[in-house]
Amino acid sequence: MxxxxxxxxxxxxxxxxxxAVAQQLTVVxxxxxxxxxxxxxxxxPFEKSAGAKVVPVEYxxxxxxIKAMVEARKVTWDVVEAESAxxxxxxxEGLYERLDWSRLGGKADFLPAAVHECGVGxxxxxxxxxxxxxxxxxxPRGWADFWDVKRFPGKRALRKAARFNLEFALMADGVKPxxxxxxxxTPEGTERAFRKLGELKPxxxxxxTGAQAPQFLVAGDVVMASAYxxxxxxxxxxxxxxxxxxxxxxxxxxxxxIPKGSPNRDLALRFIAQAITPQRQAEFAxxxxxxxxxxxxxxxxxxxxxxxxxxxxxNVKDALKxxxxxxxxxxxxxxKRFAAWxxx
Amino acid sequence: MEAGALREALRRESxxxxxxxxxxxxxxxxxxxxxxxxxxGALLVRAVDNPEVARALPRTVEALRGWRGxxxxxxxxxxxxxGDLSAIDDQAEAGALARRLNSDASGARxxxxxxxxxxxxxxSEGNAAVQAAPPAAGARAPLLxxxxxxxxxxxxxxxxxxxxxxxxxxxxxxxxxxxxAGGAIAAMPPEQTVFRAILWRTLGIAAAVTLGCLLLxxxxxxxxxxxxxxxxxxxxxxxxxxxxTSILVRVAGWIVLxxxxxxxxxxxxxxxxxxxxxxxxxxxxxxxxxxxxxxLPFMILPLYSVMRAVPPDYLRAAVSLGSHPxxxxxxxxVPLTWPGIGTGCLLVFILALGYYVTPALVGGPSDxxxxxxxAQYANVNLNWGMACALGTVLLAVTLxxxxxxxxxxxxxxxx
Numbered sequence: 229m230x231x232x233x234x235x236x237x238x239x240x241x242x243x244x245x246x247x248a249v250a251q252q253l254t255v256v257x258x259x260x261x262x263x264x265x266x267x268x269x270x271x272x273p274f275e276k277s278a279g280a281k282v283v284p285v286e287y288x289x290x291x292x293x294i295k296a297m298v299e300a301r302k303v304t305w306d307v308v309e310a311e312s313a314x315x316x317x318x319x320x321e322g323l324y325e326r327l328d329w330s331r332l333g334g335k336a337d338f339l340p341a342a343v344h345e346c347g348v349g350x351x352x353x354x355x356x357x358x359x360x361x362x363x364x365x366x367x368p369r370g371w372a373d374f375w376d377v378k379r380f381p382g383k384r385a386l387r388k389a390a391r392f393n394l395e396f397a398l399m400a401d402g403v404k405p406x407x408x409x410x411x412x413x414t415p416e417g418t419e420r421a422f423r424k425l426g427e428l429k430p431x432x433x434x435x436x437t438g439a440q441a442p443q444f445l446v447a448g449d450v451v452m453a454s455a456y457x458x459x460x461x462x463x464x465x466x467x468x469x470x471x472x473x474x475x476x477x478x479x480x481x482x483x484x485x486i487p488k489g490s491p492n493r494d495l496a497l498r499f500i501a502q503a504i505t506p507q508r509q510a511e512f513a514x515x516x517x518x519x520x521x522x523x524x525x526x527x528x529x530x531x532x533x534x535x536x537x538x539x540x541x542x543n544v545k546d547a548l549k550x551x552x553x554x555x556x557x558x559x560x561x562x563x564k565r566f567a568a569w570x571x572x
Numbered sequence: 573m574e575a576g577a578l579r580e581a582l583r584r585e586s587x588x589x590x591x592x593x594x595x596x597x598x599x600x601x602x603x604x605x606x607x608x609x610x611x612x613g614a615l616l617v618r619a620v621d622n623p624e625v626a627r628a629l630p631r632t633v634e635a636l637r638g639w640r641g642x643x644x645x646x647x648x649x650x651x652x653x654x655g656d657l658s659a660i661d662d663q664a665e666a667g668a669l670a671r672r673l674n675s676d677a678s679g680a681r682x683x684x685x686x687x688x689x690x691x692x693x694x695x696s697e698g699n700a701a702v703q704a705a706p707p708a709a710g711a712r713a714p715l716l717x718x719x720x721x722x723x724x725x726x727x728x729x730x731x732x733x734x735x736x737x738x739x740x741x742x743x744x745x746x747x748x749x750x751x752x753a754g755g756a757i758a759a760m761p762p763e764q765t766v767f768r769a770i771l772w773r774t775l776g777i778a779a780a781v782t783l784g785c786l787l788l789x790x791x792x793x794x795x796x797x798x799x800x801x802x803x804x805x806x807x808x809x810x811x812x813x814x815x816x817t818s819i820l821v822r823v824a825g826w827i828v829l830x831x832x833x834x835x836x837x838x839x840x841x842x843x844x845x846x847x848x849x850x851x852x853x854x855x856x857x858x859x860x861x862x863x864x865x866x867x868l869p870f871m872i873l874p875l876y877s878v879m880r881a882v883p884p885d886y887l888r889a890a891v892s893l894g895s896h897p898x899x900x901x902x903x904x905x906v907p908l909t910w911p912g913i914g915t916g917c918l919l920v921f922i923l924a925l926g927y928y929v930t931p932a933l934v935g936g937p938s939d940x941x942x943x944x945x946x947a948q949y950a951n952v953n954l955n956w957g958m959a960c961a962l963g964t965v966l967l968a969v970t971l972x973x974x975x976x977x978x979x980x981x982x983x984x985x986x987x
Binding site for chain 2: 290291292295317319320321322323388433434436447448449553556557558559560561562563564565567568569570571572
């Protein structure tokens, strides 16, 4: 008996008679602790207020699927959480819709970095040095210590990619955060970064998904790792004594975006408009330590929560903003060189 | 009945049978065409397809004809470029052009996009200057004003090189070759040489895994073949259960077993066999152990089916005639199982060549196989031409090996 009423709209939907019944919105996120926080802070409230169903899909940032969907003109993803470099490049190449900012509120309400013609910032995240305080006698203070295998013996974990690591290597070699991209843009700077990375090579273990870094630290496979701050903070809330070093951390934003040709463009825009309100963003920041992009969202947050965000003044002081334009240009060549270097 | 009518009836019958056979085979043929031949064809085409520059910059390519990169590009090329870029209406087309050029010359992405935006902006200075300048008097200065990098010949070289609709560049790059400014084929500079080493490594890992599977699978298959049929089918289930389990689950299992605090290391430490945990994961050992485990059924099953057909009497006869049991095994059973060995090794080797997930999860950066680079280009760089070229190389290697096997196999199996 209970089933019948649900079956009828489904049947009508299949027959194509009433396509507007039971609207669905497919939202693509990076999964893990981040996806779980999004479900509570963004999806569930939207389902209640809009009466639509949100279908979450996890991905690892691969743009190939979006490109394939857009080229085949059969887009099944409606809202995508995209990394800055992918968003910028995808916007240029016509993979993402340009957003109607008049429906999202004033651009001035957001961090300047969160405003893009094809996207609006979801949150600010950071990639920082993380360690297990139970295993080290003294706390490391920055990337120079990460490279110091005499004072801190043991393996280290880094993400298996050129991006972030070349920046970390230059900072370990004494380059100031503000100078990193200027140095890295020169051939000598690239050489220097790879040389420095080479020093650490025998002591490196690589991670690929965000969940691996805390996992390696907890398992004792490595003594230090680069890691996403939210994952480390989540592990800490679960009782692990993992800590972060904010000096020399690299922060960046993830963006809400709409793949070009999504059939639910209007609903998608309504979803984004609701997800970027200060209340929703503050709720998200309470669930996982990623920083809001709406300036008013900070007002409603506890100082304790604020102190753990990449946007906290003490944390951002010696941090570096990820330069997605640099990586859009140089990424392919540097990643190829990284692959060649790593294989030697 | 008349002979002619009978012949006619027979012919009709045989035609009906042929049609029925064709109708029965048609779904499979169609399925293979759509899921196998068409995608492979698309892959081969994508590996040489090069539409972006030819479509977006036809006049520039024309103006650069004959220019070989030894001096500054000719003056008309600047005007042609400004004209071509202004004529691009769709941002996606400008983006595709930017991506194509950037994959050969880092920095071309921002250069092309910034120039395109400046030229398309309705009242920009650059636009006005370029439009106002008579074609001959030079669009050079205004273009350089938009972005001084237009003074660097390397960007013009990639435009000139990619003017043709089809290109061998992806395929050349997939084996670490390139065309120099003069069009001659030359080696890649050493810091960009990567794919040949990865190809050799791919072949090496596949060979090691095949050998491992053979060494472990052969005795097991023989033991299975000597068991009574009912017991054998029960034991075979133990071989098949892992075969039906998801690869990811099995790889995750190996991570738990092999990590430095894992079961294997704890056992070794507790037994006092080692003093510090062995590095079993994120290196070649981990990759080979996990891949052998995953591919073992592909070795055991063909071996088992061949061995089942070997009459046990042969071995008994040889031993009863005074042969040493091992010698008897080597001279009677092994030759009869060559087809199983060949099939098993070929299956395992070819499957191993395409491995991606396992090395990515349990290997280090120097254990990644060619599919990893394919995935990197397809997913991260969105350079599908390069991904397809690497796929083509892998396909070619597989076909060559299969051809070799057929040739050797025929010699070996000849009665």
